[in-house]
Amino acid sequence: MTMDQNKPAGIETVILPRKHDLSNGFKVRRTLPSEEGRMIGPFILFDHMGPVVFHAGNGFDMGPHPHVGLAAVTYLIDGEITHRDNLGNMQTLGPGEVGWMTAGSGIVHSERTSAGTRASGSNLFGIQAWVALPTRFEETFPSLAHYGASENPRICSKGVEFILISGASDG
16 A cells, blocks of 8 residues: 555645654654655755764864855744854754744854763754745845743644644734
């Protein structure tokens, strides 16, 4: 039986993530791009990070690298990542928080576990989605926005909690 034969009614495509080595053996489950398509709507990359436990002295290390013409949305369930970029921004993202980096005309950034957290060990669990900017915004000035956990709307209904990390829902 193929995956398509097991799809629930109304589901058009099922994409199974593949493991991808993101940095120094840190593997993510990458859903996009996939064999089924390079993009879904504006989304060009979607990674599920962890959950992983870093023992004392270890951590997440994504060294400096460039981006243009897109935006990255990062949401953490557990752990922390410190973002630094060539604009002088330094921001630590923690559980329940959202980081929105707009690369626009170009940005160089790194994402790492802080020295203090690395010394004691930590967890990391979250998602990162890359969004292709509309053509008219591809050359916009790069920026970084941070949204604390209390700023992200929580919607609870029928025993399910939904945390809105981008866009709008229910007005």
